[in-house]
Amino acid sequence: MKNIISLFNWHVELENEEVDSIDDDFLLLENPIISAAFNYPFKVDVTTAIICLKGTMKGRINLKTYETQAPCLFIVLPDQILQYEYLSDDFSGLFIIMSKRFVNSMFMNTQERIPFSISVHKNPWTRLNDEDLKSMIDYYRILQKMVRMKDNPHRREIVKHLLQVFFYTSSYQFHKIPESRNKSKKEILVEEFLLSAQENFSEHRALDFYAEKLCLTPKYLSKVVREFSGSSASEWINNYVILEAKALLKSTNMTIQQISDQLNFPSQSFFGKYFKRHVGHSPHKYRNS
Numbered sequence: 001m002k003n004i005i006s007l008f009n010w011h012v013e014l015e016n017e018e019v020d021s022i023d024d025d026f027l028l029l030e031n032p033i034i035s036a037a038f039n040y041p042f043k044v045d046v047t048t049a050i051i052c053l054k055g056t057m058k059g060r061i062n063l064k065t066y067e068t069q070a071p072c073l074f075i076v077l078p079d080q081i082l083q084y085e086y087l088s089d090d091f092s093g094l095f096i097i098m099s100k101r102f103v104n105s106m107f108m109n110t111q112e113r114i115p116f117s118i119s120v121h122k123n124p125w126t127r128l129n130d131e132d133l134k135s136m137i138d139y140y141r142i143l144q145k146m147v148r149m150k151d152n153p154h155r156r157e158i159v160k161h162l163l164q165v166f167f168y169t170s171s172y173q174f175h176k177i178p179e180s181r182n183k184s185k186k187e188i189l190v191e192e193f194l195l196s197a198q199e200n201f202s203e204h205r206a207l208d209f210y211a212e213k214l215c216l217t218p219k220y221l222s223k224v225v226r227e228f229s230g231s232s233a234s235e236w237i238n239n240y241v242i243l244e245a246k247a248l249l250k251s252t253n254m255t256i257q258q259i260s261d262q263l264n265f266p267s268q269s270f271f272g273k274y275f276k277r278h279v280g281h282s283p284h285k286y287r288n289s
Contacts, residue, residue, distance in 0.1 A: 020147040022156055025102040028144050029095040041083045043247035047098045049170065050074040051136045052125075055091030059084040061124055062198060063239055071133040073173060074125040077117060081247045094140045098163070106160050106167070116167070119174040126173045139166045189214065190228045193221065194236065201240040202263050207233055242278050245271075249287040256283050 020028040050057075052070040059066060060083040061076065068074055070091075076082060078100055128136060139162065146158050183191075196210055204210070210233065211218040218233075225233040241263060248259045260271035275283045 020144055022102075022147060022159065025099045026147070026159060027095070027097040028140070028147060029097070031092045032095060040250045041081050041243055041247045042251040043079065043081050043244075044076075044251070045078045045100055047078055047100075047103050048076040049096040049166075050076075051094040051096075051128075051133075051140060053092045053094065053133075053137075055088035056086070057084075057088070057091060057093075058086040063236075063243060066124060068125045069127075071128045071130075072125050073128055073136060073170060075120050075170065075174075076124060077120055081243055094137070096140065096143070096163075096166075102160075106164055116171040116174065119171070123174070128173070132173065135169065136166075139169070186224050187228060189216075189221075190225050193225055193233060194229075197233075197237050197240055201237055202244065205237055205241060207237070210237075238278060242275065245275055245283065246279075246286065249283055256287075259283070 018030060050073070052068055052072045052074055054070050056070070057068045057074065061080050063081075065085075066074075070093075143159060143162055143166075146152070146155060146162065149155055152158070192214060193210055196213060200209070207218045207222065211221045214221060222233040225231070225236065229236070231239070245259060245263060248254055248262070249256075254262070256271070257268045260268045263271065265271035265274065272282055272284075275286070279286060281289075
């Protein structure tokens, strides 16, 4: 079956005269100008590592807000939904962008990536001390040098091995993040609900499904979620559905019918009414806005 979700066009959306790349599998960008396209939620199928050199960056990943302070390393994984909110005037950073195909070719054993992915999902950024920052910049410059050696027949393989070193170094950085204070049972319950909602919202929008998974009554689940997050459980589920719909409308070439099917709505008409109720206008109008 043909993949109907198109790769977000980084070449276009991140404007920069100097883009070092290996086909569409690997890109290096230095201090790119972020275009207006990033004002809406968007979904990508690439891994992005940002070495933040100066300034601050604020945004959301899957509805969770993050604000970074340089120097730091920020990583976004495939299929996450991004919303950029703010970049300080003095922000500068080095961007490393890799396709799924490229990352998969680096690691034959996918189990190697699981602990790292879990750490990044919990917290997508980590601070860097002066020595760590220097090491990250050195990796970037070496990668840049090798990517520019277009006459080297082993260029792709060399870059893969260099990225493996970067991966293991980054993994160590994220694993150094200390665990937060001991959480209450209610806090853990809310985290489990939010994780389950992220994984299942496209198929299950009824609160009963999540309450049953957590062995709770829907009323109690909604009460606890509202107490700790300020929104009810049903509101969170709807937020995930709408966020996914917005991202698919703006950053893919899927038709509205295909999006409706992917989100398991009974019909395009039902999806349209649901979207308009929560957003204020139709999917078609949102896509063209």
